[in-house]
Amino acid sequence: MKELIAQGAESVIYRIERWNQYFVLKWRQSKPYLFKDIDSHLRKTRTSRECKMLSVARTLGVRTPAVYAVDLDDFTILMDYIEGVQFKQLVSTLTENQLKGFCLEFGRSIALLHKGDVVHGDPTTSNLIIDSESRLWLIDFGLSEMNATIEMKGVDLHLIHRALETTHWDLQESMLEATIRGYSDSLGKDAMDILSRMEEIRERGRYH
Ligand SMILES: Nc1ncnc2c1ncn2[C@@H]1O[C@H](COP(=O)(O)OP(=O)(O)OP(=O)(O)O)[C@@H](O)[C@H]1O
Ligand SMILES: [Mg+2]
Structure with missing residues (x-):
């Protein structure tokens, strides 16, 4: 089951249930006013950056959702759902x-x-x-x-x-x-x- 929980400025946030647990799937959507190449470049960089920096921040002692999966072709990150x-x-x-x-x-x-x-x-x-x-x-x-x-x-x-x-x-x-x-x-x-x-x-x- 996939439930829409937020529509941010640059992404769509779904809550999904897997293995009896809730997760967040963050999907960076395309921006129609950008050139196609720039658009996918930005979505890819930000997705990979977010995935990496969520972990770096946690290493530094800051509470951040743990990342379980990242898909740079789909521009999605699967992470902990913070209730x-x-x-x-x-x-x-x-x-x-x-x-x-x-x-x-x-x-x-x-x-x-x-x-x-x-x-x-x-x-x-x-x-x-x-x-x-x-x-x-x-x-x-x-x-x-x-x-x-x-x-x-x-x-x-x-x-x-x-x-x-x-x-x-x-x-x-x-x-x-x-x-x-x-x-x-x-x-x-x-x-x-x-x-x-x-x-x-x-x-x-x-x-x-
Ligand atoms: N891991 C999470 N657990 C629970 N809620 C979340 C999580 N990630 C995002 N959200 C909810 O979705 C909203 C949008 O998420 P996020 O800020 O990551 O996306 P965004 O598109 O970059 O948003 P914006 O551009 O509005 O800042 C958050 O403010 C929060 O309410
Ligand atoms: Mg935000």
Whole structure:
């Protein structure tokens, strides 16, 4: 049985049952406005990148769904189904302390990636799942990269900042504060350079 659970910007997410267990099948669909070659190249690169980076991130200590199979001709990945709710949808239902707790954890997870010179590439609150035991999972690694520089890490933080101000504008200040606190506490002194790079990137954006 194949059940559609989400239709993202670039992919379709199905939940399937196999061996008495649920899995997610993520299928990157074609974008009709792209040239055929570019389209399949992008779908292939992102599929293989996501598959690899989900594992790299887990090695670094971040909770990500385990991958069971990948098909680069079909542009699909079979991975663990994480039973839970998108953090984005949960935000408005939480107490201030719960919200801070999850943001701290979000910041710590991003710090674990950055410590390993990995950036997520799309660190928004819809790419976080909170499960029934209140654990936070990171998903959607199609834009993730290894060998990340300070600039790339600064961009990752800038994307978090922007996601919070556009999606959760009324709570953005406390969410950002807690996320940055979790990030800095885990990363230690290296966080300074990356945070000032984030500010710099933000300033650059203002004048363009
Ligand atoms: N392993 C998973 N377990 C449970 N739900 C999942 C899983 N993977 C994806 N989802 C759900 O499907 C949604 C879309 O998945 P994902 O972010 O990976 O795709 P996407 O096409 O890159 O999305 P977008 O472009 O909207 O960011 C997620 O926000 C989440 O709600
Ligand atoms: Mg997503």
